[in-house]
Amino acid sequence: MIAMNIHQRDDLAFPQSLPEFQRQFPDDAACAAYLKRTRWPDGFICSHCGVIAEPYRIVTRPGVLECRACRRQTGLLVGTVMERSHTPLSVWFWAAYLVASQTPGMSAVQFQRQLGLTRYETAFGILHKLRAGMVRPDQDRIGGRPKEHVEVDETWVGGRTRGEGRGIHHKTLVAAAVEVRHREPGTAQDKRKDGRYAGRVRLAIAADRSAGSLCDFVESATMPGSLIVTDDWSGYAGLRKRGYDHHAIAECGDPEVAEQFMPMIHLVFSNLKTWLNGIHHGVSAKHLQAYLNEFTFRFNRRFYPFNAFRSLLGIAGGVEAPTYAELYSGVWRHPTCSGFLR
DSSP states (O other), rough: OOOOTTTTTOOOOOOOSSSHHHHHHHSSSHHHHHHHHHHHHTTTOTTTTTOOOOOOOEEEEEEEETTTTOEEETTTTSSTTTOOOOOOOHHHHHHHHHHHSSOOOOOHHHHHHHTTTTTTHHHHHHHHHHHHTTTTTTTOOBBOOOOEEEEEEEEEESOOOOOOOOTTOOOEEEEEEEEEEETTSTTTTTTGGEEEEEEEEEEEOOSSHHHHHHHHHHHHOOOOOOEEESSSOOOGGGGGGGTTTEEEOOOTTTTHHHHHSSSSHHHHHHHHHHHHHHHHHHHOOGGHHHHHHHHHHHHHHTTTTHHHHHHHHHHTTSSOOOHHHHHHHTTOOOOOOOOOOO
């Protein structure tokens, strides 16, 4: 199933407070009805016979719908991040609400306490399943807007490595692209950073700083022909050949130059590292991409955090998620920018 854009769905109200959430989703049946409207906005379509009609509902099994025509059953959670889960649907909705509405997010330990889960592994698994649902399968590329540009850079993420010799580290290279937009004159904060502010962001783990890795990331994350601003690292030299309007800035280690020409990308990196260390106290390289996806999801929806709740359910209703065994074995590959393979 293709995830739909539900920002324009007037029939999908989203709670803006805990009392509203409790009134709107008092039990599993209410959650199932909301999820059904999210997955089939034009009415239930039987996956077996294709008939569009209101299905029968089983009182004792709110997650199962029965077609009125062929009488075959369809699992409401099949093809979603909640598939094969024994966790009640109401707990999943609480989880999505907490993840979407808590601006800084929360660690798995905090998540376990808030939901009263008995096992840490359950909280860990639910969070990673929701993170898998934070990347739209049809995710569009950023940039391409007139009179705007995209800043691109890379940074190292991770903790220190001690006792292994000078110059050795186990940090992970992360590439980022962020839109630079301009505030309307006369609006609030239009004088801050010359009226510039960050639009959408894309983050992904890069294999190395080679031209192949960095230019492939830019190509997967930004629209063709976009104005791209980077530092003067040679890895970005091939962007013009790929059809981008590339401008390289020689920073020469001067923070004032970086602040003047590439302020947004460094702001994103600063916020990312503060978030990883402050909320999650550092993450492993194996799961770093999942946390980059969560940061991207939060950053791009920071102006409407409560709306992110129904956005998350809409995306999560059409993607697959890892099992606990796949997470720990390393078999699962966390989704990233469209077409970008690290």
